[in-house]
Amino acid sequence: MDYLVIIISAIFVNNIVLNRFLGICPFIGVSSKVETAIGMTGAVAFVMTLATIITYLLQTYILVPLSITFMQTITFILIIASLVQLVEIVLKKVSPPMYQALGIFLPLITTNCAIMGVALLAVQNNYNLVESVLFGIANAIGFGLALILFAGIREHLDLVDVPKPMRGVPIAFIVAGLLSLAFMGFSGIV
Amino acid sequence: MKQWENFSKGFIRDNPVFVLFLGLCPTLAVTTSAYNGLGMGLATTFVLVMSNLVVSIIKNLIPGKVRIPTFIVVIASFVTMVEMLTQAFVPDLYEQLGIFIPLIVVNCLVLGRSEAFASKNDIFSAIIDGLGMGLGFALALTVLGAVREVLGSGSLTLIPDVAEFTIYQGDGMLVFVLAPGAFLALGYLIMLADKLKKKMY
Numbered sequence: 001m002d003y004l005v006i007i008i009s010a011i012f013v014n015n016i017v018l019n020r021f022l023g024i025c026p027f028i029g030v031s032s033k034v035e036t037a038i039g040m041t042g043a044v045a046f047v048m049t050l051a052t053i054i055t056y057l058l059q060t061y062i063l064v065p066l067s068i069t070f071m072q073t074i075t076f077i078l079i080i081a082s083l084v085q086l087v088e089i090v091l092k093k094v095s096p097p098m099y100q101a102l103g104i105f106l107p108l109i110t111t112n113c114a115i116m117g118v119a120l121l122a123v124q125n126n127y128n129l130v131e132s133v134l135f136g137i138a139n140a141i142g143f144g145l146a147l148i149l150f151a152g153i154r155e156h157l158d159l160v161d162v163p164k165p166m167r168g169v170p171i172a173f174i175v176a177g178l179l180s181l182a183f184m185g186f187s188g189i190v
Numbered sequence: 191m192k193q194w195e196n197f198s199k200g201f202i203r204d205n206p207v208f209v210l211f212l213g214l215c216p217t218l219a220v221t222t223s224a225y226n227g228l229g230m231g232l233a234t235t236f237v238l239v240m241s242n243l244v245v246s247i248i249k250n251l252i253p254g255k256v257r258i259p260t261f262i263v264v265i266a267s268f269v270t271m272v273e274m275l276t277q278a279f280v281p282d283l284y285e286q287l288g289i290f291i292p293l294i295v296v297n298c299l300v301l302g303r304s305e306a307f308a309s310k311n312d313i314f315s316a317i318i319d320g321l322g323m324g325l326g327f328a329l330a331l332t333v334l335g336a337v338r339e340v341l342g343s344g345s346l347t348l349i350p351d352v353a354e355f356t357i358y359q360g361d362g363m364l365v366f367v368l369a370p371g372a373f374l375a376l377g378y379l380i381m382l383a384d385k386l387k388k389k390m391y
Binding site: 018019020021022023024025028070071072073074076077078081110112113116117120121124165166169170171172173174176177178180181184 | 211212214215216218219258259262263266267269270273274289292293295296297298365368369370371372373374376377378380381384385
């Protein structure tokens, strides 16, 4: 039951993009087409799940026993940066088609605050390993949901006559605001 | 004169938030009041100035291939310092900003200035650049925080207990303090900033 609560709350109630404001840069940056949005989601889901597992192990078995939790920021960012590099190298060797699809998004992920944010939130909420993994996956799904919905709206937005000063980024933010308002409807279900 | 231009570009012309769209996550997340925005802005300014300074000093010692990881380690060290300093001196702000203090490390503004400016310029210019960009970021966050706070709760808090103002009595538009209001307010502010920029330059 607890697991279900974690999943529902991460995807809908506290949506990582629309409610927690993590990963806004790719949300605005790569959301002009549904296709690229799906690619980005795949890359984020992959790295986010791995990063949450590894940072959990690092926190529980190295940082806490040695009581050097103040090193959290430095170690987490280094783990994430090297993980992205590693994933890139492995994918290139093991699955060239997948590398073709996700490759260009991988370098962007290092400075995607969603990855680091989810790792920090999992530690802050005192999740155990299973909960951390679920939290990582659920947040990746939430990220994908918001990104793909937003990309779909933006594709239609191109065909609409938007007032001149609002064109481009300002209207994107207004749309994101309305989307966020819609997601507020989920608050209270868990 | 050149240094003045270097300093002032961050305020309107190349404002990190309104024009370059960098560092949007903390911008949207922490600006529920002007005070939170100002605090986050100044914390980022500190990291930006110090990391620009260090990157500019060591720029000739780092091999090109590992420069990004090196920058990240430099930035992460200063972020850890900011974390400890805010926890010790302004614990209420530390509570409010939460995970967004460690997340300064992935703020693309900080890494962006290291890569685009500090690694190519002399130490003095790098400090001025960091200061200008940082204060421009702080300005944007304070303005956004002030707009949301005034519309949402009718008050304006620059420093708690020292500079607190009541703009109007009664209930505000609560939505501006909640998540959707951040997107809406920023959308309109970007539009206004664009107008202002076109008028000035």
